[in-house]
């Protein structure tokens with residue numbers, strides 16, 4: 001294959017026989033297994049449209065700077081437009097002999113428009129090119145994640161409003177602690193997702209930086225206008241150091257970090273759904289469309305979706321750890337190790353998107369077992385703290401009040417009763433202040449809940465206020481997102 005050695009003949013082989021674009025200094029063809037091992041095409045073809053988008057901007061900038069003639073630029077742009085269409089229609093002829101998506105697009109361009117296609121790569125390296133593609137991709141994904149997060153939050157708000165009157169046991173140590181509004185419990189997840197949205201938006205700011213024009217690592221001798229490329233691609237800022245630009249994958253780590261926290265939140269929620277749907281709790285039932293049966297036990301209705309979300313959380317953490325570990329020993333600047341950034345990223349994107357799409361309808365399918373909830377909240381000791389607070393409000397030091405109520409609990413347990421079944425005389429035996437009509441009222445879950453009126457507390461009045469704040473802060477975050485996503489080059 002290598003017997004014709006003039007530069008022109010070598011160059012022609014690029015399209016003639018699948019030779020490598022970098023084949024110039026090599027004499028022997030590459031080992032097939034090595035080629036397969038090194039190829040990223042099977043997974044990085046997902047960056048195809050970003051690659052074309054980046055090339056279009058690079059080409060326009062080269063024309064503007066007089067590096068390419070207008071005619072050359074037009075040919076390249078037409079070729080790239082055709083490639084974009086082929087990709088969109090799923091008819092682009094991918095070829096693994098050309099290692100990655102960048103070389104595939106370039107090869108296709110040369111096939112289409114001839115050797116002038118080879119001019120596109122002027123002043124560019126795959127190192128700054130792959131970085132650019134990833135930036136464009138992560139930006140797009142953060143924008144899409146934001147929409148999905150908002151949708152899930154909206155469903156939580158709707159459910160919180162719909163079930164406003166429902167009281168459930170609140171837990172610490174998974175022991176019944178104090179009754180709370182079901183809405184209050186749901187809204188706790190709303191705020192976690194609020195922080196997730198904020199976090200992804202913060203990460204967006206650091207993703208919105210343009211690496212192109214850094215060349216392989218040291219910049220370029222061509223008169224590239226990096227601001228122009230950034231403007232065309234709607235980046236807010238430029239990397240100020242070419243070595244940093246081609247080596248940086250912080251933004252991918254951040255995306256995976258944000259995704260890991262999100263998954264942790266969803267996994268905790270799922271754990272609760274799994275508990276709540278168990279016969280032991282029987283708080284809620286998930287719709288048939290979002291549960292599965294057992295192939296052996298006909299009575300089963302399994303919360304498979306929450307379980308799988310909980311299970312997939314480990315895989316998203318694993319992706320984050322894989323990337324951090326891959327990066328930790330790398331000398332500057334680009335190293336082939338960095339090709340390993342893509343699969344963890346893509347896998348995470350797929351995982352969180354599928355989950356965020358499923359979560360809202362799954363939650364909407366949930367039915368509350370109201371009768372059971374009413375029964376369980378009336379049947380425990382979780383309102384006795386109200387008695388201690390009542391004594392403390394009457395001047396008894398809280399420590400003493402706690403002791404008094406503790407003895408009362410012991411007495412009630414020994415009698416095999418519930419606190420709500422104690423007579424006024426029995427209560428009065430523990431402290432004269434308890435000899436009041438009010439004390440039995442205090443023990444009712446409804447009253448206990450209603451009295452926790454502090455800002456952020458579970459009283460209906462406080463939860464309504466919480467809902468208002470949720471709407472207000474969401475609007476503020478929407479505005480911030482719109483501003484950040486509007487993508488103006490900030491000079």
Ligand code: ARG
Nearest residue numbers: 040044100126127130338339
């Ligand atoms: N496929 C490579 C990656 O994903 C593209 C950059 C390769 N650059 C290089 N000089 N080998 O990282």
